[in-house]
Amino acid sequence: MRNFLTAVCLLVSCAAFSQATFPAIGQGSKLQYLVSTSNGSNKITVILDSVSSQYMKWGWKLDDGTQGSWIMKKNSLENANQGWWSELEPNSQIELTDNQSVGMFSKAQWNTIQKDKKVVYDLVSYVVKSPSEQQRFKLGEKEVNSIFLEAANGSTRIWLLNNPTIPLILRIDGNQAGPDIVLQSVE
Numbered sequence: 001m002r003n004f005l006t007a008v009c010l011l012v013s014c015a016a017f018s019q020a021t022f023p024a025i026g027q028g029s030k031l032q033y034l035v036s037t038s039n040g041s042n043k044i045t046v047i048l049d050s051v052s053s054q055y056m057k058w059g060w061k062l063d064d065g066t067q068g069s070w071i072m073k074k075n076s077l078e079n080a081n082q083g084w085w086s087e088l089e090p091n092s093q094i095e096l097t098d099n100q101s102v103g104m105f106s107k108a109q110w111n112t113i114q115k116d117k118k119v120v121y122d123l124v125s126y127v128v129k130s131p132s133e134q135q136r137f138k139l140g141e142k143e144v145n146s147i148f149l150e151a152a153n154g155s156t157r158i159w160l161l162n163n164p165t166i167p168l169i170l171r172i173d174g175n176q177a178g179p180d181i182v183l184q185s186v187e
Contacts, residue, residue: 023139023186025166027051030187031103036180043184044088046103051166053077058102060088068092070102080106082122083169085178105160105167113147113160122177125152137170139185146170 025031031046043063050057054074061067068089072080073096080101084094096102105113105121112119117128126149131137137146137159147167149158156174160167171182 023144023161025161025163025168025186031168031183032185032187034182034184036182048166062088066090068094071095072101073098076101076106078107081109081120083177085122085175103169105169107164110164110167113149114164119149121149121158122175124156124176126150126156126158127152139183144170 023029025048027048027050029048031048033044033046035042035044045061047059047061048056049059049069054077056072056077057069058072059067059069066088068091070084071093075098076096080096080099082100084096084100084102086094105119109119109121113128119126129148129150131148135148135157137144137148144159145162147160147162149160151157151174156172156176158172159170161170168183169181171180173180175181
C-alpha cells in the first residue's frame with residue numbers, strides 16, 4: 001500500500017511539474033502566432049534568438065519570407081509597461097524603447113501581478129481573474145499554466161504564461177492598442 005501511495009504522489013507531482021513548465025520557452029524557441037486585425041488574419045513565426053537578463057532578441061518571419069527582429073535591453077525587460085504594436089518593417093532590427101516590450105510582460109509587471117493581482121499594460125488596468133473552463137488557454141489539447149487578466153471594463157483579455165523568467169503573452173482578445181494575437185504552437 002505504501003508503494004502504491006508513493007507511486008500516486010510521484011505521478012501527481014510529475015503531472016503538476018510538466019504542466020507548470022509547458023510550454024518550455026528559451027533560446028531557440030519558435031512560436032507561431034495568429035495575428036488578427038480588422039483587415040484579416042496572418043500568421044507570424046517568432047524565434048527567441050538571444051536571451052539573458054540584460055538583453056533579448058526576437059526574430060520574426062512571415063509566410064511570404066519577410067523577416068526582421070526586435071531587441072529589448074535591460075530597462076525594457078525590467079520596466080516596460082507598453083507593447084510594441086507598430087507595423088512590421090521588412091529586414092529591420094528594431095531596438096525598443098525602455099517602456100516597450102514585445103511578446104511579453106516586464107519583470108516589474110510580473111512582480112505587480114504576483115503582489116497586487118493587477119497590472120497596467122498599454123495604459124489599461126487589468127485584474128487577475130479565475131478563468132472559466134472555456135477561458136483556459138490550451139495548445140492543442142494540453143492546458144497551459146497561464147494567468148488570465150481582464151480589463152476593468154471587461155473589453156480586453158490577456159493570457160500570460162505563468163513563467164517569471166519569460167512571462168510570454170499567449171493571447172490577447174480585444175486589444176485596444178493593436179491586433180489581437182493568439183499563440184498557435186511552440187517548437
